Amino acid sequence: MARRAAAIAIVLVLLLAAGVIAWTIVPRWYARRNAPAASAAPQAAAPAVAERKIKATLYFVSADGLSLAASEREIPFAEPIVAQARRIVEAQLEPAPPPLTAAIPMGTTLRTLFITDRGDAFVDLSPQVTTNHPGGAINELFTVYTIVNALTVNLPAVTRVQILVNGKEADTLAGHVDLRRPLQQNLKWLAAPAASPTEPRQ
């Protein structure tokens, strides 16, 4: 009788142990095993996201040289917003579609870009933006507002833009435009006919 009771007790203990293993240890082990796979998932999906494009409004010098003209172009979608901002500036640094002309000097590259919580974007450009600048107040205004408008028009979360040169705050690019503080969007440099269809994009 006592031996039978002991056998039942052993079976019960074994069952209990199996239960514990089934209910707690296995799920934990399973979860741990699957965790790397879960975090890897976005990487696997990334190429598919990069295929997505957005339409961005970019700015170039008009034929008469006295105003900016807006031009739409498809650029890669990127997240987070700072990555998207980079793509926009990089697209703005590419050659202009004919018959427009780029307002940013040849050879200028984007070094870094960051966006503060207040919506101020800091765009750090390579020194060519200064050294290759052909001068002239209107030219310099176009160089600056090409970048300021491209970011603020396409990214409503960016409210102001400050241009840095070679990692440092700059007084001006070529002796005219005050770059010591972030600048707001200004569409008055656009030619009058092009100004109306250029609506801020969501």
Next chain:
Amino acid sequence: MCTLLAIVGGMTAAQAPTAAPPYTVLTRDGRRPLATRLASGQDMFALDDLAPLFDLTIKEDAAAGGLTITVRNQIIVLSAGQSLASVGGRLISLPSPPVHDGRTWLVPVDFVSRALAPLAGLRVELRKPSRLLLIGDIRAPRVAGRIEPLGSLARLTLEVLPATPHTVSQDGPRLVIRFEADTLDAVLPPTTAPELIQGVRPGDGPATVVVDLGPRFASFRTSDVPGDRGALRIVIDVVSASAEAPAAPQALPPPSVAAPDGPPLIDLAPAGGLRTVVIDAGHGGSEDGAKGAGGTLEKNVTLIVARRLKAALEARLGVRVILTRDGDTTVGLDERAALANNNKADLFVSLHANGSMRAAANGAQIFYLSLEEYGDAAQRAAHAESESLPAFGGGARDIELTPWEMAQARYIDESAALAQAIESSLRERVPMSRRAIQQAPLRVLVGANMPAVLLEMGFLTNPDQEKQLRSDEFQNTLVQALVTGITRFRDARGASRPAAAPAPAGTVR
């Protein structure tokens, strides 16, 4: 952490006031020194020293770390570490907070003019340049002088503001000038003609000036010439013995003819007219600016036109013209505006030649500052309802607080008028750009404490305009157009406010 360091630094500076040259207090009872100490970069008075002068009752509130000062039943509240003070219920700003120094409190000297003067019930005037504090109805005209050797005579010109009755008499080897005043706030000139005038110094009386005559003195004559804004010029010609020859007197110019020449000795704000214009030749030195296909450099064109414009303005308008550079030198943008500010220029005109990525771009453009980019502070400064503070001797005086680096904000409307005057004059003579008048955040304009514009005379990147900009004829046409535009602006401004000068700048850094 930085803030903490700044506070600690500020406390250290505040805890170690050093002696500074004293002020002189002038009252009906006479003059006495008033100790001054330097703390937090400011000249300070001890409240204990001011108490008997203004009959102050001072109560310290140790718990709140502040002070309550009673003046004629009105209350001034000061707080430690606060540069704002409540004066009879109105908030005023001081250049720095009060400093607790041992058993006494130090306050910036401006406390007297900003806090005590409105409540004191008598005339209080703080003259910082001459370190004078005038209390009560004290006549203390400002006097400044100049000595010029003019061949056989030496001319002493004394400018007196406000015009004050006086006598000039000879007392042995001296001339004595006695003013009907309680004292003088005088800056007397060093001599430049010792043979005739050995020196000019304060006399024995409280309001006299003594001229010590030199060995060649033979005679003198004097005349009074009214100056600007209520000033008076006393012209004293000291004639040498050789000039006393019979034929000589006719050859001497009468003082009244030549007296108004020369810049004012006391700085008087312009009454609608122009006195000093600063012309800024854009770029220079290592900064070429825009470049034409034919090799023309912006910095060279701007300098040539600037020099010609200086000559034309001086000859035609009789104004003093200062160039920010008169050679191929590198001059910082801040320095350019500072030169204009330091010379109290009435206008600032920056000359540039434009460049474009497009050869087709042509025509002149005139820029004045836009304020949108400078945030709310600049917008407020431009449309500020200035703080109105009671003035010395009754009435009120408007004080505007504008950050120095945005000095231009207060002149936006006048700069727009200047841009329009120059644009209309240019349009009659030279090609204009499709968008001729523009507002932009231009670095060289923002710090200018006067109406200021930047002219892009034409596009060097346009081959035809490059040729024009190099030619004498076109440059002279530009100069002519600028002189006409500036003259129109001057005349329009003079007509709109014949006597009123711009409100004195209560500008803070």
